[in-house]
Amino acid sequence: MADQAIQIGELSRRTGCNIETIRYYERIGLMPAPPRRGRYRSYGGDDVGRLGFVRRARELGFTLDEVRALLALAAGGQASCAEVRDLAASHLQDVRARIADLKRMERVLAGSVRACEAGQDPGCPLIHALYAA
Amino acid sequence: MADQAIQIGELSRRTGCNIETIRYYERIGLMPAPPRRGRYRSYGGDDVGRLGFVRRARELGFTLDEVRALLALAAGGQASCAEVRDLAASHLQDVRARIADLKRMERVLAGSVRACEAGQDPGCPLIHALYAA
DNA sequence: CTTGAGTCTGTAGTCGCTACAGATGGCATC
DNA sequence: GATGCCATCTGTAGCGACTACAGACTCAAG
Numbered sequence: 209m210a211d212q213a214i215q216i217g218e219l220s221r222r223t224g225c226n227i228e229t230i231r232y233y234e235r236i237g238l239m240p241a242p243p244r245r246g247r248y249r250s251y252g253g254d255d256v257g258r259l260g261f262v263r264r265a266r267e268l269g270f271t272l273d274e275v276r277a278l279l280a281l282a283a284g285g286q287a288s289c290a291e292v293r294d295l296a297a298s299h300l301q302d303v304r305a306r307i308a309d310l311k312r313m314e315r316v317l318a319g320s321v322r323a324c325e326a327g328q329d330p331g332c333p334l335i336h337a338l339y340a341a
Numbered sequence: 342m343a344d345q346a347i348q349i350g351e352l353s354r355r356t357g358c359n360i361e362t363i364r365y366y367e368r369i370g371l372m373p374a375p376p377r378r379g380r381y382r383s384y385g386g387d388d389v390g391r392l393g394f395v396r397r398a399r400e401l402g403f404t405l406d407e408v409r410a411l412l413a414l415a416a417g418g419q420a421s422c423a424e425v426r427d428l429a430a431s432h433l434q435d436v437r438a439r440i441a442d443l444k445r446m447e448r449v450l451a452g453s454v455r456a457c458e459a460g461q462d463p464g465c466p467l468i469h470a471l472y473a474a
Numbered sequence: 475c476t477t478g479a480g481t482c483t484g485t486a487g488t489c490g491c492t493a494c495a496g497a498t499g500g501c502a503t504c
Numbered sequence: 505g506a507t508g509c510c511a512t513c514t515g516t517a518g519c520g521a522c523t524a525c526a527g528a529c530t531c532a533a534g
Contacts, residue, residue, distance in 0.1 A: 217511065227512085228492060229475095246499070247513060261471045269446045272490070282468045289465035293457035296467055300450040303443050310440045313402045316431040324426035332422035334429055337417045338394045350480065360481085361523060368522095378532070381481060405521070 213250040223259045229260065239277075240271060249327060267302055346383040356392045371395060371409060402436055452474065 220227045233239040242249045259281070265275045277295060277305060281288040316337075323333035360383035363373045366372040373390060375382045394415070398408045410428060414421040449470075 215512075226492080229490085231513090232491065233363070233397060248499080248511085249513090254400045257472060264471045266490090267446075268449055269443070278468070278471065281465075282472070289457055289460070289468075292465050293454055294469050296457070297452055297454050300447065303450060304409075307440060307447065310402070310443065312438050314433065314436050314440065316401055317429055317436060321426055321430050322435060323420055324429070326422050330434070331418075332414075332425050334425050335422075337392060337398045338411065339415070346483075359523080363523085365522065399521090403483090 213245065214256075216249050216251070218254060219251045219259065222256050225263050227257055228246055233259070234264065236272070238276060268299075272309055274299060290294060346378060346385060347389075349382050349384070351391065352384045352388060355389050356396055358392055359394055366392070366395065369405070371405060371412075375438075403432055407432060 214222075216230055219225075220230060230239065234241055239255065239262070242255060246251060258279070258318075261279065262275055264277055266272075272277065274295060276290065281292050305325055312339050320334040320337060323329065328338065344440055346433070347355075352358075353363060363372065367374055368370055370394070371390065375384050375388060377383060394412065395408050398411055399405075403411065407428060411425065414425050414428075451465040453470060456462065462469065
């Protein structure tokens with residue numbers, strides 16, 4: 209039932225993935241080249257599933273290479289759960305590092321904005337802070 | 342005193358900014374084209390200051406366009422403090438939004454990794470979560 | 475005189491899309 | 505059957521912020 213053939217526009221609508229992006233994923237081999245009905249790409253239920261997978265993985269911040277790896281592992285059955293976990297754990301570390309970076313920025317920015325608002329500095333506190341480390 | 346002429350390598354060492362990046366900044370007009378001593382770029386103390394400013398602003402996550410604006414405002418004297426504050430405040434909002442995004446990812450990833458570790462799912466919980474939204 | 479380090483220009487690659495231009499395809503309407 | 509219009513097609517170039525070469529040169533020391 210999920211296998212009626214759909215065109216790229218419908219696939220885009222169902223997955224929330226941009227048409228140009230779908231074609232891009234095909235070009236880089238992340239999505240398989242589908243059969244054609246005439247000149248038009250013809251997708252089935254599997255494609256909706258796979259592209260949804262890709263989208264959700266991207267929303268979790270995985271890179272396209274990581275998504276590729278996840279797709280391969282997903283095809284590999286349950287033996288690969290440990291590998292999936294390792295990939296996710298290492299990505300989680302990345303995410304946490306980025307959060308830490310951003311929080312550092314946030315602290316400094318918030319402090320500077322407050323100082324600007326206080327306005328008792330002769331010049332601008334943020335400009336001042338940027339000029340001398 | 343800060344005005345002895347230095348070469349690009351020394352400027353790079355003093356600011357922690359990659360040589361290629363310095364030339365890139367010159368190309369896009371973020372740093373002025375310095376005079377040459379022979380064929381080599383010859384920098385002075387002002388350049389060390391300006392490039393340091395750029396670096397620190399970048400470390401706070403400002404885009405190059407924002408840095409350009411900040412540099413212009415910095416040259417404009419103290420009247421511009423309110424504009425600087427607005428720029429910083431709006432950037433701060435961006436940073437906070439990105440933190441929120443990353444925290445969402447973190448929560449989901451951490452949950453999945455835990456579920457993988459628990460290992461009572463027949464398949465892999467993360468793969469499972471990615472396949473069906 | 476040679477060697478090595480530093481610098482030069484110019485171009486192309488990275489990531490993950492996004493935005494065209496210009497050509498077809500297929501369906502509904504007049 | 506001509507017209508309009510949307511969807512789709514291919515191919516290429518652009519974004520931001522660098523980074524990585526290749527291949528030429530400059531300069532000081534040994």
